[in-house]
Amino acid sequence: MLLKSADDKTKRVRLLEDLQKSNQLDTRQRDWLKNELDRLRKGMAGEKAAAHYLDNYLADGKYSALLHDLRFEVDGEVAQIDHLWITRGAGMVLFETKNFSGNLRINEHGEFSVNYGSREYGIPSPLEQSRRHANVMQKLLDKLEITSRIGKRMDFRHVVLVDPKATITRPAAKAFDTSMVIKADLFADWHKRYVDEDVGVLDVVKTLGNLRSP
Helix, strand or coil, X not given: CEEECCCCCHHHHHHHHHHHCCCCCCHHHHHHHHHHHHHHHXXXXXXXXXXXXXXXXXXXXXXXEEEXXXXXXXXXXXXXXXXXXXXXXXXXXXXXXXXXXXXXXXXXXXXXXXXXXXXXXXXXXXXXXXXXXXHHHHHHHHHHCCXXXXXXXXXXXXXXXXXXXXXXXXXXXXXXXXXXXXXXXXXXXXXXXXXXXXXXXXXXXXXXXXXXXX
């Protein structure tokens, strides 16, 4: 089920638009405002598109919960999670949205960069970013004494959702696994594989549970 929709950021957009009209800004401040407004608009568009695909497959889930746009702080550390899916077995999937329209390149060391024409820009690893958010979330769960159904810590998985218009250049799977980096419009295929894997694991657990020592 859908527990939380994305926060409304239109007020922030309007605020930045109004600030741009001020005649008291210098060139540096105007450039910062323009870049911040562009970044905010692109981020909103990417998160909205990703939420659309996620909602289609997860919002009506009977035994899972979907939340968009979470931000919380624990002991001075901040987590900003674009989308969170809590599954029936108390596993959590964190989705990091990246609204790149160029070529996303991942090398064999797990380093990310984006190419626009002849220019390439290195970017922080969204997978590592998601893992840092999970660490903060785990601290929150520990404080609240929340565990999985079997009394253990939560199992986190991390997925990067990329704009469908982007291209992705990947290393060999043996060098670095990029199976959790997908285009947002291919979420249905990922979801089927994820569910199939979980069903397979549950079958093994059930089988082991039925075994009895002689």
